[in-house]
Amino acid sequence: MKNIKSNTLFRVKCLVALMIFTTMFTNCDPDETQEVAKLNNLVMQDEFDVDGVPNPSMWTYDIGDGTAEGIxxxxxxxxxxxxARPENVNVENGVLVITAREESFEGASYTSARLTTQNLFERQYGRFEARIKLPWGKGLWPAFWLLGNDCDQNPWPQCGEIDIMEYLGDSPTIVFGSAHGPGYNAGDAITKEYELENDRFDTGFHVFGIEWSPNRINYYVDDVLYQSITPSVVEEEAVVDGGPENAGEWVFNRPFYIIMNIAVGGNLPGAPNAETVFPQRMLVDYVRVYN
Structure with a gap:
């Protein structure tokens, strides 16, 4: 009798749980079901659980000082x-480590790394997220971002750029997310800041993500939605006067690939100063993409 009662009680509990779950799922809005959706539709992940070189089936590198057309x-x-040296990029103790160093190398005063999934993993739409701990110091500009896979045929900004997370090392409580396209790029990009209260991005890990669909890009920090960009927002905010003929075009309906890097100096964020301590590291616990 004890076993019969236990089994019956178990079935009743399961039925009640299923009814509750079904009611919740069918009566909530899409934002409230994102945990269910993303956990059941994982299409790419790197947990960085093997020390050494990042997985070559997922990651390649941009190498050099980025000189193009004399710029x-x-x-x-x-x-x-x-x-791509281990001094600048390596997997250690379950995290990807991107390291910016102050050193003389190939005519430059600093070294760093820029990983990409170009030609290895390119995806149109979905949730892209990474759990990252950021560096600190003036002149540092780490980023987790996406670039249109047809940039060789449609040069930037026509190919589109989605900045999931950018951060200036001298503002350790603020990150920002942006979108770039014709008439809304560089200093005119559509962008918004997210600021932590009573915390800093260099003292612990945080999850940075977007949920990208045909007509919307939502930006999240630790699953807090702080920005939503749509074609109407782009059309409204694009620079039309003096901009390209297709200013305001929504260019986010094509596959994009992932980039992670630490830039040092430049017009943005400015050069490091005497208080910037090197080396500085960006730690990535995981990168995941959900359908």
Whole structure:
């Protein structure tokens, strides 16, 4: 009898739980179901659980000082030389470590790393997120961002850019998310800050993410929604006078690839100063993409 009663009680509890779950799921708005959706639709992940070189089936590197058409520093007069050396990029103790160093290398005064998934993982729409601990100091500019996979055919900003997280090292309580396209890029990008209260981004890990669909990009820090960009927002905020003919075009309906890096110096964020201590590290606990 004891076993029969236990089994019956178990079935009743399961039925009640299922009824409650079904009611919650069918009566809440999409934002409230994001945990259910993303946990059941994982399409890419790197947990960085193997020490050494980042997984070559997922990650490649941009190498050099970014000189193009005589303009150095990735179009921003940045000071770093990106390498794939273990001194600048490595997996250690379950985290990806991107390290910016002050050293003379290939004519530059600083080194760092810029990882990308270009031609390895490119995705149109979904939730992209990473759990990251950021560095600190004037002149540091770490970022977790996406770039349109057709940039070779449609040069920036026409290819589109989605900045999931950018951060200036001398403002350790603030990150910002941005979108770039024709008529809304660089200093005119559509962007918004998110500020921590009673905490700093260099003292612990935080989750930075977007949820991207055909007509919306939502920006999150630790699952707090702080910005939502739509085609109407882009059309309203794009620079039309003096901008390109297609100013305000929504250019986010194509596959994008992931980039993670630490830039040093440049027009933004400015050069390091005497108080900037090197080396500085960006620690990435994981990167995950959900359908």
């Amino acid at each position: 150095p520093g990735w179009g921003n007069n940045e000071l770093q030389y990106y390498t």
